[in-house]
Amino acid sequence: MADILGIGLTHYPPLIGTDEDMADVLRWTLSDPDIPAERKEPTSWPELMRTEWGADGGTAAAARHRAALCAGLARCRAALDAFAPDVVVVWGDDQYEIFREELVPAFCVLAYDDLEVRPLARSAARGKPNAWGLPGDLTLTVRGAPDIGREIAAALLEAGFDVAYAYRKPADAPFPHAFVNTQLFLDYEHAGTRFPYPVVPIAVNCYGRHVIARKGGRVRCADIAGERLDPPGPSPARCYALGGALAAALRDGPHRVALVASSSWSHAFLVDENWHLRPDTAADRELYAALAAGDYGSWLEVTTEDVVAAGQHEVLNWFCLLGAMAELGCTPSWSTFVETDVFNSNKCFAVFDRPQ
Numbered sequence: 410m411a412d413i414l415g416i417g418l419t420h421y422p423p424l425i426g427t428d429e430d431m432a433d434v435l436r437w438t439l440s441d442p443d444i445p446a447e448r449k450e451p452t453s454w455p456e457l458m459r460t461e462w463g464a465d466g467g468t469a470a471a472a473r474h475r476a477a478l479c480a481g482l483a484r485c486r487a488a489l490d491a492f493a494p495d496v497v498v499v500w501g502d503d504q505y506e507i508f509r510e511e512l513v514p515a516f517c518v519l520a521y522d523d524l525e526v527r528p529l530a531r532s533a534a535r536g537k538p539n540a541w542g543l544p545g546d547l548t549l550t551v552r553g554a555p556d557i558g559r560e561i562a563a564a565l566l567e568a569g570f571d572v573a574y575a576y577r578k579p580a581d582a583p584f585p586h587a588f589v590n591t592q593l594f595l596d597y598e599h600a601g602t603r604f605p606y607p608v609v610p611i612a613v614n615c616y617g618r619h620v621i622a623r624k625g626g627r628v629r630c631a632d633i634a635g636e637r638l639d640p641p642g643p644s645p646a647r648c649y650a651l652g653g654a655l656a657a658a659l660r661d662g663p664h665r666v667a668l669v670a671s672s673s674w675s676h677a678f679l680v681d682e683n684w685h686l687r688p689d690t691a692a693d694r695e696l697y698a699a700l701a702a703g704d705y706g707s708w709l710e711v712t713t714e715d716v717v718a719a720g721q722h723e724v725l726n727w728f729c730l731l732g733a734m735a736e737l738g739c740t741p742s743w744s745t746f747v748e749t750d751v752f753n754s755n756k757c758f759a760v761f762d763r764p765q
Contacts, residue, residue, distance in 0.1 A: 501587025520558025
């Protein structure tokens with residue numbers, strides 16, 4: 410019988426950059442001419458947001474935020490190393506990377522061979538330094554596990570989930586940052602270069618109606634009213650069920666598998682009601698309280714509309730993980746929730762008890 414470990418973490422892109430640049434998403438939002446001036450005024454912001462912004466535009470708070478995230482990542486890496494998996498299966502979102510106009514599946518198993526990627530290239534192209542002071546053309550090897558990827562795709566198809574699968578990355582598309590950053594951050598001290606485990610990514614269409622409409626990213630407020638929305642992504646319940654089906658298939662297999670949900674939670678740039686200025690922390694707190702208590706039933710009450718309204722699109726990756734943990738009878742042995750108003754998204758980390 411296989412042994413399975415569950416881990417949840419963030420792949421927050423600004424963690425690649427410096428403290429001075431960590432609040433750049435908010436700075437970009439504040440330049441939106443269609444946000445009312447009074448909403449941009451710090452005196453109108455909640456206390457946490459004012460405190461984080463401070464007199465230096467968030468630089469000092471960024472150092473504290475980074476420290477909290479790195480502590481959570483280190484805890485997850487320690488659990489991973491203690492477990493020593495044969496493979497790391499990562500649920501991550503695709504933000505207009507390989508899911509583009511040509512094809513947008515609900516789920517896609519990336520049964521890739523080893524892949525060379527340049528995780529710092531995007532920052533370098535914007536003229537931004539990275540946290541390690543390394544060259545922007547640093548090359549990272551993401552080890553693949555194509556045979557296990559094929560097994561996973563077959564198991565899900567046999568269980569009634571019409572997943573897509575791929576053996577090769579499109580030549581003109583970037584490898585999804587959700588997966589690159591997962592390796593990068595789980596080996597943060599060495600910028601991902603000493604991560605020994607092969608990875609099978611499962612890309613989830615978390616952005617649904619916004620995946621093409623907003624190219625999986627930010628949008629100006631003036632563009633919202635006239636946007637041409639896409640079909641929805643998979644529902645929270647469907648993601649949960651897929652996770653359960655995968656865990657059931659893996660449980661009877663020969664592999665030691667780490668199942669990882671990779672995402673931040675509510676994203677400010679997706680919360681239209683907040684003028685994209687801060688995340689929906691109240692909604693995140695509700696989910697986290699249920700997670701910490703092992704109350705997965707409350708998660709199943711969440712609808713697609715709830716997720717979209719709260720800017721929790723990427724939390725669909727965690728629905729996959731919780732479905733797997735529920736199937737295995739696992740609850741969190743450790744978790745933590747990192748709140749922020751200035752740094753775009755709240756973050757959660759969790760390690761789940763393994764079935765005996």
